[in-house]
Amino acid sequence: MTPIETIFLGIIQGLTEFLPVSSSGHLVVGKNLLGFREPELLLDTALHFGTLLAVCIYFRSDLRQMIEAVWRMIRRRKNHPARSGLHANLALMVVIGSIPTALIGIIFKDPLERLFGSVTAVGMMLVITGIIVAITRFIPEAYGKRDRVSVIIALAIGTAQGLAIVPGISRSGATIVCALLLGLNRDLAGRFSFILCIPAIIGALILQLDMAAITRVGAVPLMAGFLVSAFVGFLALKLLMGMVRRGHFYYFAPYCWAIGILTLVFI
Numbered sequence: 001m002t003p004i005e006t007i008f009l010g011i012i013q014g015l016t017e018f019l020p021v022s023s024s025g026h027l028v029v030g031k032n033l034l035g036f037r038e039p040e041l042l043l044d045t046a047l048h049f050g051t052l053l054a055v056c057i058y059f060r061s062d063l064r065q066m067i068e069a070v071w072r073m074i075r076r077r078k079n080h081p082a083r084s085g086l087h088a089n090l091a092l093m094v095v096i097g098s099i100p101t102a103l104i105g106i107i108f109k110d111p112l113e114r115l116f117g118s119v120t121a122v123g124m125m126l127v128i129t130g131i132i133v134a135i136t137r138f139i140p141e142a143y144g145k146r147d148r149v150s151v152i153i154a155l156a157i158g159t160a161q162g163l164a165i166v167p168g169i170s171r172s173g174a175t176i177v178c179a180l181l182l183g184l185n186r187d188l189a190g191r192f193s194f195i196l197c198i199p200a201i202i203g204a205l206i207l208q209l210d211m212a213a214i215t216r217v218g219a220v221p222l223m224a225g226f227l228v229s230a231f232v233g234f235l236a237l238k239l240l241m242g243m244v245r246r247g248h249f250y251y252f253a254p255y256c257w258a259i260g261i262l263t264l265v266f267i
Contacts, residue, residue, distance in 0.1 A: 006043065006225030013047035013225070014054070014232025018194070018240045020133045020173030020252050021259070023048070025122040029263055045205050046222045050229030051237075052201040055194050058237050062191060066091040086148065090192065093149040097158030097192075098199045104162030105203065118167075119263060125168025126260030133173045134253035136180060141247055144185040149192055153182045157192065161200060168260070171197060173252075176244060190244040194237065 016023040056063060069088035146153075160178040164171035172193055179189035243249060 003221045003224040006047075006221040007228050009043070010047055010050065010225035010228030011232050013229040014051060014234075015236050017048065017051040017229070017233055018054075018172055018237040020129065020170040020176065020240075020249065021256055022122075022126055022129050022168050022170040022173070023051075025126050025129075025168035025170075026259075029119065029122060029259075043222065043225065045201075046226050047229045048201050049205055050226040051233035052198060053230040054233035054237055055198060058234060058241075059191065059195055062087065062090070062195060066094075066195075089148060090195070093151070093154040093192070094196055094199065096151055097149075097154035097161070097196050098203075100155055100158040101162040101196075101200050102203060104159070105165060105200075108165070121166075122168040123260045123263035125166055126256050126263060128260075129168060129170045129173050130253045130256030130260065132177050133170070133256060134250050135177055136247070137250035137253075139180050141186070144180060144183055144189070146183045147185055147188060149184065149188070153179070153184065154192075156182060157196060161193075161196060170256075172240070173249075176249065180249075186245050186247065190241050 012026045013023050016026040065087040069085070070091050073088055149157075157175050157178050160174040161171055163169065164174040175193040175196065176189050179193060180186065184192065243251065
């Protein structure tokens with residue numbers, strides 16, 4: 001692959017990883033348009049790693065406070081501020097929420113990876129993603145009163161994230177909608193969803209690390225795609241968090257339906 005091709009895919013990844021329109025589904029469609037019929041999973045993972053960097057930069061304050069809170073717990077310091085307690089809870093729930101994601105990824109890794117070569121499956125899943133996102137239109141703001149993630153909520157959101165491995169199902173769409181339906185306030189739903197993706201992306205990178213694949217794709221194209229996906233991803237994440245807080249998440253439903261139908265009909 002050339003740097004221009006991976007830059008093109010990096011832009012797609014950066015825009016679609018956080019927007020609830022399925023980055024994996026768009027990458028399958030984008031690679032088919034470029035003439036690549038076989039999925040290159042290492043490239044997908046490198047592009048996801050770029051958006052991981054975007055998450056870490058955007059939520060750097062939360063991540064720093066989570067690390068500090070966990071460190072206080074390890075050292076058993078008492079009388080720390082309540083804010084630290086909230087971030088300690090957030091860190092623990094990220095660990096708990098990652099368990100079902102990891103189990104689904106490990107157990108169903110092979111059959112789910114085969115779906116990355118099916119454009120028809122992607123088209124159908126994009127239509128389903130549109131339905132998932134549209135649900136938020138009917139969730140009143142007053143419903144989201146929870147300001148703390150419980151174990152049950154973390155496991156449910158982690159399961160939604162695991163199921164979103166299917167290309168065409170938006171990870172952010174599935175996890176944020178799940179969080180909103182379980183009563184988390186909009187800001188916390190968005191924050192927890194994106195922070196929860198950090199261990200998932202790291203795990204995927206480890207599983208897909210393949211030196212032979214690096215040779216096939218090329219180190220320079222991989223780096224170009226990584227940097228572009230990180231930059232574009234940061235901008236998309238900033239946009240989406242604003243829309244989540246304003247309750248405009250459902251705006252993306254018509255787009256998902258349109259792209260899904262066009263994929264089924266023309267590709």
